[in-house]
Amino acid sequence: MSEVKHKDQKKSLSKIVDDLTRPIKRHYGFTPWILFLIAIMALGIWAYIIQIRDGLGVTAMRDYVSWGLYIASFIFFIATALIGMLISAVLGLIGIKWITPIARIAEMIAIGFAMWAGLIIIFDMGRPDRILNIFLHGRLQSPIVWDITVVTTYVAISLLLYLLPLIPDIPFLKKTMKDQPKWKQKIYEILSFGFKGHTEQYKLIKRLIRIMAILIIPVALAIHTVTSWLFALTLRVGWDSTIFGPYYVTGAFVTGGAAVLIAMFIFSRDFRLKEYITDFHFDKMGKLLVLLMLVYLYFNINEYLVPAYKMKTLDEHHLSGLFTGKFAVMFWTVQLGGLIIPIILMLFKKMRRPIPSLIIGIAVVIGAFFKRYLITIPTLLHPHLPIQNVPAEFSTYWPTAFEWSITMMAVAGAVLIITILAKLFPIMPIWEIAHEEGITNEEINQFVEEKNN
């Protein structure tokens, strides 16, 4: 029903351009929002300066738990970034139309979170000044080196996948942003790459997008598989699993899908784009999320129930800690509140409306964050040699205020990147939406020329 409605309402090109460039021109909530993000980041920077000055001792990480909140956040960030690939590449390549207004949002999330994922690794280093040693002396046999390679590659491809569909939008910006600051116009001038709306240029850009969309699929699978290998290539209980790669990838899609739902809600309300991101889109995205969550649930069942059925001695320590022990409250809250209940709720159409979607999305994202925590920390508390004759604090872990501040800085930083991108460029591809509305290239070119005069 809503699909029909969506297609019936033809929008004029000038309306589309107006709607999508309005938030770039003037947006009243923007300054306080940026200040809020900067305030969080300032706190994180202060915490980080202290961490540099006093060393990693200010964190709760000790001899046993040497990967704490930072690495858990790192997996979470990589996971969130993965959604860019699923939406703009996989769904785009198989020709799914409803992703057009969402694809760029997914790509913005991918860029923001992938960039900060790299930085979080540096926060986890006691001597970040030695980072160059990874490149000088890194061993190619080590998954850490693969991880750095693939994160860098993913950021590069995500940037290109953001930039390429943006190029045909630049003429609209150049024409409508005459009253904007000079530096902004300069950026638009550079990023236009001489695009004039010629059919040949459209053809070339579409071809390049296609190449990148195909390329990002294996790279995105690689990025999260390699992240899982950082764990799975060890013999540690809870990590020593053959399904860790797909388990991480599917978990990542769940996280990213929920993040996209949240972003869709915020952008459609705050940027007044309800006509573009409609209930129909929320419904579709909700259905997609249910599918992804069901696949993830399947992997969870395999990951936990297969060792639980056999209960090898070491597995038993680990699993009883999760099921009934120290981590039971967190584990069941995450599994029920972040996965099973959202699946059940989202099976109902009413729950796939914008506001329920937003709430479920937030629950899934928070659950996903603590899921990474549950993957990382309990295993480290079960070393192969028993913990003995060490200070009592070594045998437990809960992040300190410093770790939370620095992690929150990373979250704020990723959101800041998304905010800045949304403030510089339209959050949806104007040209693709215009094409979908049946507006031809000639009409677009004519429109751009008219405005020029």
Place this chain on the structure above:
Amino acid sequence: MKHILKARKITFIFTLLIFSFSVNAQWNIPDYAKDTKPNVKPTYKLAELGKQLFIKNCIQCHGLPGEGKNNKAINAPDLGNVEYQSKHNAGQFYYQINEGMGFMPSFKDKLAKEDKWNITFYVKSFDENFKITGEEIKTKNGVIDLKKDDSAKTLIATASIVDKNGISKPSEGVEINFFVKRIFGNLPIGETVITDQNGTAVFKFPDDIPGDKNGKIKIIAKFKDSDAYGTAMKSAELNWGTHLHFVNPVLERTLWGPNNRVPIWLLLSFLIVTGGVWLTILYVVFQITQIKKAGK
């Protein structure tokens, strides 16, 4: 050498750890322990059996009594110490073996009652006031001499007994065992040989004993019955071992090697995958600069 240092380091750390929680513990020997008595009279023969058990179970921490090689870090006393002996009679000592305390393990279920008493007899034999009966076991002062015959790869061992006056006489019917020296302990090789009337015994060296890379090997000859002939031994360096071709695994291309010895398959996979992806990225970046051209 590195191994030994490492082993020492580990022992040291371990000792310190144990020390840290056992330092405050105190022996609390009940009064009745003093009156505990064995079923048999202590004899030198039983004490000798106790010595063998002492060497197996106690020597690591206490050292041989009177030699002062006890582990001071964990408060393990030298049991030959006069002060220790005067404060603990046989019953009290027996109680300590049985119960244990702190780092001293309990031997209640680990050793038979007779064995524990034999150890007690051995330790108390260092106390002048302790009455011990029977004949003191005297070992003869035996000496071993070794000659090697390179062509036949045989060793000729000569056993002789040195008497009080320092005169040595070849001895017949003495059993001699041969060992190869390893980093830890000795490896027994071949059969026991028995000396003839000239006091000599011929030992055929096996062909399959691995030596170092030059085939060098250190061999030791000992009396089988050390109680009777003493603990004398004779060692010799031979190059009769098989040549060892030791390949340092770190020098090969392995997953655990350094970066410059990464396995070829891994290097190629990495280069092909990463190179392929980045060439594509560079191609696309180059094509972006061609957009302008396409518009003309």
